Amino acid sequence: MERPSARGADVVTSVVAEGLKVAAPRAPRQHGWWRRNWVSLAFIAPGIIWLLAIVVYPTIATIRFSLYNESATKFVGLHNFASVFSTDTILTAFKNNVVWVLIFPFFVTFIGLMVAVLTERIRWATAFKAIIVMPIVFSTTASALVWRTIFDLDPHVGVVNAIEQTVSDWFSTPGAYPLNSAIGQTAVSLASFNATGATGGTLLSKSAVQPGGTVMMGLTRISSTTLQTLGAKTPVAPQTIAGGIAGLVWNDFSPSQTSNTTTIVSDEHGLPNLRLSLVNSTGSSVASTVTNSSGDFSFSHVAPGSYHVEIQASNFQTSFVGTFWLGSQSITPTSGLNQTAQSLLSVPLIDLAMIISYIWIWAGFAMVLIGAGLAALNREVLEAAEIDGATEWQTLRRVTIPMLAPVLTVVFVTMVINVLKVFDIILNMAPGSSQGPATTLALSIYNDGFTGGIHSGVASAIAVILFLLVVPVMYWNLRKIKGGSP
Amino acid sequence: MNLFGRAKASRKALIAAVALTTVASMSIILSNGPALAASSKKIGGSVSIWAEWTSTEQQDFKAVLQPFEDSTGIAVHYTGKGSNMDTALDAAVAGGSPPAVALVPDPGTLDTLAAKHAIKPLASILGTETKNYGTAWSNLATYKKKLYGVWFKAANKNTVYYNPAVFKAAGISSTPTSWSQLLTDETTIANGGTYAPVSLCTDIGWPVADLFQNLFVKLNGATAYDALAAHKTKWSSSAVTNTFAEMAQLTGTSGANLLGGMKGALADGSWPNCTTSVFPASGSPTAAMVFEADFLTSNVPANYTPGNGSSCTLSATAAPCYDTFNFPAPSGSAYAADIQGSGDVAMLLTSTRQSKALIKYLASPSAAAIWANLGGFVSPNKKVALSSYPDSVSKADAKALTSAKAFVFSLDDLQVGWEPALWADMLNVLQNPTTSNVTTVEALMDTQATAALGH
Numbered sequence: 001m002e003r004p005s006a007r008g009a010d011v012v013t014s015v016v017a018e019g020l021k022v023a024a025p026r027a028p029r030q031h032g033w034w035r036r037n038w039v040s041l042a043f044i045a046p047g048i049i050w051l052l053a054i055v056v057y058p059t060i061a062t063i064r065f066s067l068y069n070e071s072a073t074k075f076v077g078l079h080n081f082a083s084v085f086s087t088d089t090i091l092t093a094f095k096n097n098v099v100w101v102l103i104f105p106f107f108v109t110f111i112g113l114m115v116a117v118l119t120e121r122i123r124w125a126t127a128f129k130a131i132i133v134m135p136i137v138f139s140t141t142a143s144a145l146v147w148r149t150i151f152d153l154d155p156h157v158g159v160v161n162a163i164e165q166t167v168s169d170w171f172s173t174p175g176a177y178p179l180n181s182a183i184g185q186t187a188v189s190l191a192s193f194n195a196t197g198a199t200g201g202t203l204l205s206k207s208a209v210q211p212g213g214t215v216m217m218g219l220t221r222i223s224s225t226t227l228q229t230l231g232a233k234t235p236v237a238p239q240t241i242a243g244g245i246a247g248l249v250w251n252d253f254s255p256s257q258t259s260n261t262t263t264i265v266s267d268e269h270g271l272p273n274l275r276l277s278l279v280n281s282t283g284s285s286v287a288s289t290v291t292n293s294s295g296d297f298s299f300s301h302v303a304p305g306s307y308h309v310e311i312q313a314s315n316f317q318t319s320f321v322g323t324f325w326l327g328s329q330s331i332t333p334t335s336g337l338n339q340t341a342q343s344l345l346s347v348p349l350i351d352l353a354m355i356i357s358y359i360w361i362w363a364g365f366a367m368v369l370i371g372a373g374l375a376a377l378n379r380e381v382l383e384a385a386e387i388d389g390a391t392e393w394q395t396l397r398r399v400t401i402p403m404l405a406p407v408l409t410v411v412f413v414t415m416v417i418n419v420l421k422v423f424d425i426i427l428n429m430a431p432g433s434s435q436g437p438a439t440t441l442a443l444s445i446y447n448d449g450f451t452g453g454i455h456s457g458v459a460s461a462i463a464v465i466l467f468l469l470v471v472p473v474m475y476w477n478l479r480k481i482k483g484g485s486p
Numbered sequence: 487m488n489l490f491g492r493a494k495a496s497r498k499a500l501i502a503a504v505a506l507t508t509v510a511s512m513s514i515i516l517s518n519g520p521a522l523a524a525s526s527k528k529i530g531g532s533v534s535i536w537a538e539w540t541s542t543e544q545q546d547f548k549a550v551l552q553p554f555e556d557s558t559g560i561a562v563h564y565t566g567k568g569s570n571m572d573t574a575l576d577a578a579v580a581g582g583s584p585p586a587v588a589l590v591p592d593p594g595t596l597d598t599l600a601a602k603h604a605i606k607p608l609a610s611i612l613g614t615e616t617k618n619y620g621t622a623w624s625n626l627a628t629y630k631k632k633l634y635g636v637w638f639k640a641a642n643k644n645t646v647y648y649n650p651a652v653f654k655a656a657g658i659s660s661t662p663t664s665w666s667q668l669l670t671d672e673t674t675i676a677n678g679g680t681y682a683p684v685s686l687c688t689d690i691g692w693p694v695a696d697l698f699q700n701l702f703v704k705l706n707g708a709t710a711y712d713a714l715a716a717h718k719t720k721w722s723s724s725a726v727t728n729t730f731a732e733m734a735q736l737t738g739t740s741g742a743n744l745l746g747g748m749k750g751a752l753a754d755g756s757w758p759n760c761t762t763s764v765f766p767a768s769g770s771p772t773a774a775m776v777f778e779a780d781f782l783t784s785n786v787p788a789n790y791t792p793g794n795g796s797s798c799t800l801s802a803t804a805a806p807c808y809d810t811f812n813f814p815a816p817s818g819s820a821y822a823a824d825i826q827g828s829g830d831v832a833m834l835l836t837s838t839r840q841s842k843a844l845i846k847y848l849a850s851p852s853a854a855a856i857w858a859n860l861g862g863f864v865s866p867n868k869k870v871a872l873s874s875y876p877d878s879v880s881k882a883d884a885k886a887l888t889s890a891k892a893f894v895f896s897l898d899d900l901q902v903g904w905e906p907a908l909w910a911d912m913l914n915v916l917q918n919p920t921t922s923n924v925t926t927v928e929a930l931m932d933t934q935a936t937a938a939l940g941h
Contacts, residue, residue, distance in 0.1 A: 070902060070903065083903075083937060083938075086937065087904075087907070087937065088907065088930075088934075089904075089906055089907050089910065152753075153746075153749065153750065153753040153754065154754075180747070182741075182747035182748075182749055182750055183682075183738075183740065183741055183742045183743075183744070183746075183747035183748075184739065184740040184741075184742060184747065185742075192677075220677045220679065221676060221677055221678075221679040222679045223679045223680045224678075224679070224680040225680065226679075251679075253677050253678055253679065254657065255654070255655055255656060255657035255678065256657060257657070258656070258657035258658070258674045258677070321749070324749055324752070324753055326753065327749070327752065327753065339926075339930055431752070431753055431754070431755075431756050432689030432690040432691070432755065432756045432757070433688050433689070433690070433691070433752035433753070433755065433913055434752075435690045436690060436691070436906060436907075436909070436913070437910075447906050448903075448906070450573070455902060455903065458903065
């Protein structure tokens, strides 16, 4: 089979290549060269001077700074590089860069390819492509803020957690008085008067009660919104009923008498809709009921004996709290390791959230390049495959992708370079507490170097390392673009 | 954390701010041209001054400068450098063209510049104006027994901002004056079930460092504080461990006193979001108090009135308000009057008739009183009458600042090379204050400090 042509890449990048040829002229040593070329030199001189001033000089200065102390006054040799590799925060940055490089370029190229191939065969392809490309037009800051909201912890704000909540509530319906699991609440922590924690997250009345008696139980930490929603009314002390047990469960918190936790105060509320059981002396439930809007309840026709009233656990079933998508909790089990090992091995969940967002931003770019490559493919080969009876999938895998390989490589490598320098999405998407665990080399340069005065040493050392990482990839990419083999 | 805190919080605006101030400073130079017309008894000429203030603060500071320009005929060219101030001044001094007068947000820069002889001693220039400052403040502007600076603006971090209406709804009628009362009030608010006691600012860790520093200086005093800042005291010392223990009391077991628990504090504790849970522009507050310095005021929505907490309620028709109380010192604190904060110190870089007149003016109570009147400003100058302040909140702040026994700046800003690591460590202890974890983190902090500071 014919060697797949690199025409797609040529179409896209020939302009760049032309530019490179101008920027890097060969220097022939012929006599009279200056006389023949002074006009062209005069024309490119402003560009050259500009490049020297804003690219070459800063590069050399950065290398120099990396060998000096933080205020650039004393030569310290490779000391800054040593501290780069021994500082946990910077090792974390290295680790995160690796995570980004391993995941992002592959998926963005893959998704770009899929979208490019699929949009070839639909109507309104242009409109569809325009929508996919649109995120590139937005500033990364804006995109990051949008995604930060999408992944927000609060299900009322973040759509991802809202979906999770909906699904979770199908499986476990929250009770009328859901515990706040965010602050580690348990049923026991609600008990205020005559209530004690029992097995399975239930609350049991401390005092025993006989038929004809009454029982009162006070809870606390019930939000006023919950009380309002349930239409809670002023509690009334229970009246005895012959042969039955009457009682009250009320919110034992009064703003006017905060320390009074045993008696009913006028600005307190009964607790409606609580599911209760009557438990006999052997511990088995003999009857159940629900409190009314004043928090009152009664069990009638109770056989003689000693009983306790149980508030069922289902009343306190917690509601979904949300996944902290933007948090630093690791998806690899590293919590038992020491600090340095954690810096190197833990993958914070926020990395994935940010990579997803960044794919959304860049998939359009990949699609455009790959789409251009697709348009330039030799149709005869594709038709030949079709005539030979290849399925769509076979054609894609055996014909299209090999023929597109040069374009895919360019996209992939461009994305590697892009992601080595990733900065703005982290600064804008990570909440403060995750900024440290989610940091990358580029962000470390900024944080170490420019916040709180200039500290040029370590930051420059990181910059030099990042430069050394990018240059080979860049060089390879340029060779590729120019059509040479790497 | 001093005003850098704000800078870090708003670093997204940094580039915009720098760009804007460049344009602004150019227009200042242009518009001040005609003001040079001096009468015979006026000094005339011009003087340049740099500070970090931009936007509203820049306008306020220019209002301070206006009477000086009018009475002396000196044209003052002000440049607001934003959070870039230290960096810009460094570069200008190195480049040999510094402004005549500069205000920097930390005493460390004053010491550095004094060591380089880049700033001038002020005692003879200021004369009696030196008596306007308490010893705590004079000491902070002194390098090798010579006075080099004038503290113009200060922030007190020894405050708790609270929503009086929430306190009232939770049944708390008077603000806590002791540590145990503060803890009891937290429980009371939690028992109410509707509001979280504390909305904790976590951000990248600097507000937690502020909280730590606040407790540390009260428990151990300014001398021990300075020793820790210089890493002469180890992070693994009992002084630090005790401070972490007090901090854990405030947050409660697994963040029980915090809005949204620990997870919520980490997810939503970014500056300035943590203040809006206590002071929402509309809707109900969800937490009762927030700890930070007076720069928090600028994030309180405009419809809030400061002070006079007793008349505030949560009803839909009542105007919302905010108030502060002094951060109660932990039980057994020997240094309850030592406070932590931040400030801006004015220094003289070039000595001319004009610049001397300007720095003398900045040390005078009349200059500070102008900004005090405009609000959002507290002066460490004790001659500024308390009546100059527009509300009880800033009056209380000014009183605390001028009478401070010792005043310390954020020690995290002195931890060059490992400041972000220190913040991360603070968040680490906050999340897991068990003895074993505190020991681990403290050992780590000592390693980090030694690596960065060299001892």
